[in-house]
Every structure is written in C-alpha cells, then in structure tokens.
Amino acid sequence: MPATETIHIPAREGRGARMRAGDRVRVIDPEGGQVADVFAFATDDPSEYHSAEHTRVYVNRLFPVVGEQFVTNRRRPILTLEADESPGVHDMLCAACDPTRYHGLGVEGWHASCQENLLGVMRELGVDHVEVPQPINLFMNIPIGADGELGWLPAPTRPGDSTTLRAELDCYLVVSACPQDLVQINAGVPGPIRLEIMRS
C-alpha cells in the first residue's frame, strides 16, 4: 500500500498539494453537510486549469459520473472521478464565493471566501497569478428547477462521506472548505474538510 498523507483543512480555510499524474486524493467531509471547492491547475503551465464548461462538453452531462474525467480549458483530462462514497450530489455551475459575493449578501468587512483561499494557497505553492476558474463544488446541492431556477440546499453528506479523484496530469490541487454561512449550502455552520493523498 502506498503511503498516505493527511491534510486537515480547518473550517473556512483552504489547502493544496502538488499532485503527480497517478496520485489520488480522497476528499472527506468529516462532520457532514459541508461543501468542498476543488480547483486543479497544470503544474507545467497554470494557465491550463480544470474547466467546467469544457468538462460538460467532454462528458456530455452536467457532472461526470464515476470513471469519467474532468478536462482542462485545453480539453486534456486532468482529474478522474475515481470513486464516490457520498450521496453523489455535486455542483459545477456556481462560481467560487468571493468578497463581492459576501458584500452583496450584506456582509460588512472581511469574510473568508473560496476565492481568497484559492489565491492564498496558490501563492504558498509559488504561483502568484492564476485565473479563478469555476470550481468543482463537491457535495454542493444546487437543484435545477423546470424553468432553470437554481436551488441552494444543504449539502446532503453524512459524516465521513468522500469522493476520490485521480490526477491525470501533474497539477496543483487546491481545496477550500467553503466558508459560506449566509446561504444554507453548508447546513448552517461551515465545517472542516480532510484530504487523504495516496501517492502512486
């Protein structure tokens, strides 16, 4: 068995890792009801990154099923959805939360956000500028109504639920434990996320 590295992501924070092609990461919601925003950037050239709109065309659906791949803005596979031990409810339609989103929701002053978490982690990994792509919002429950309306429901994950992704390219993987506490997607109180990285 390969060694496993565990990364604890405190509530409202982000963490990242350099992945080599073949490495796997299990994204675990330890307490349940928590959304994990996932981003992936090619190590060789971070202007190539996971792109929701290219993935939708590639798999011909709103979100890959187990065994299918997420692709970059150059249509190269970057992650595979290898296993899903969760209710299987995920979102790839909604932008990462950012300071402007919280300002629009009535917050005065600073509020943690997935965008700030992403940019901070990428700086720690040595990358000073990246686009902020549409994230893979694991466990996020955004039902689409008959008229195209979006719902904002609590993540249906139970404690310990997880999704496993395999890297298909060498990439920077960043995960944010979404700090959204004004819309009820995190079941009211944002919680932590745990990553278990299995090196190939």
Next chain:
Amino acid sequence: MPATETIHIPAREGRGARMRAGDRVRVIDPEGGQVADVFAFATDDPSEYHSAEHTRVYVNRLFPVVGEQFVTNRRRPILTLEADESPGVHDMLCAACDPTRYHGLGVEGWHASCQENLLGVMRELGVDHVEVPQPINLFMNIPIGADGELGWLPAPTRPGDSTTLRAELDCYLVVSACPQDLVQINAGVPGPIRLEIMRS
C-alpha cells in the same frame, strides 16, 4: 431615433464592436437555425469579462430572463437581456468550439472555431491576450435530461429572430457565427449572423 450600425457576420466568422454603456445590440439570425456565441470584455481592463458562473449565481437560474443582467467575473453587470424576439432557447453551459474540439470530432487540418474567431477579433480591436470565457450561446438548444445529460439539438430560431442586449459597462462585444457543422446545433449548415448596433 439613434443611428443604427449594421455589421454582417459571414457564416463561420466573427466580428466585434466597442460598446459604450447604454448602447444596444440586436443579434439577428437572418436565415434561422444558427447559434451566435457572444463574449463581452470590459474596455478598461479586459481581464474583467462576462462570466457564466457568476451570472448564474446573480440571477439564480441557468440563463437570465428578459430584464435581467449578465455579470462579469467581478460580479458587475455588463449586459442586460433587453428583449428576446426568438424562441428564448439559449445556452450558457458549453465552452466555445476550438481546434481541439474539432480534432476530437475527427476533423483533420484546420476548421474555423468560435475560439479562433474571438481571438482574431480581439486582436483587431487591439487586445492581444484574453482568457477565452464561457460564451453566451444565443439560440443554442442544449436540453438537460433528468440525469443531467446534455442534448445537442438544432437552434429553433426562424429567419429574422433576434435577441437585444444593452451594454451596462463600456465593453468589447464579440459575436461568432458558430461554425459547428459536425454536431447538429446549427441545423446542419452554419449560417450568418447580423448585428444592429443602436448607439445611446
């Protein structure tokens, strides 16, 4: 009545215009059955551009309805959907077609694409580098199945159908008459698009 400028976009090509806040553009499908990919970049700083994922959150649905606004990746309104004299079927889920997309569909050699059209028009407008955002795919018919599967159906527009957009920011507006002829979204044969710009 303000003067109207008419821009003819030949089949498979792209054209653009500098819009001032308050200007309007009518995007017309003269022959019917044709998709128009629309992009908008803030003139002051083209790293701010229309963002599908931010617009979905802003309007709380997959596509704005008449009177609602499209916003940028900084959540500022950039376009308003002012009028829709078409069947009202549009897409904002699918990436612009590009050389890699056509290669994947079996094309050998060059094929026109919305991505190349966008980048060429922006260069003509004096902007050498832009991200390629998720377009506003006017008239594009991508139904979503119960399991999230995407369909690829012909554009339901009749000759002369149109959609009118109003600029909310000074912006570069680029429209590509989608050259897709391997998937049947353009009813088999890609056609032209006409723009009528009404200055404020």
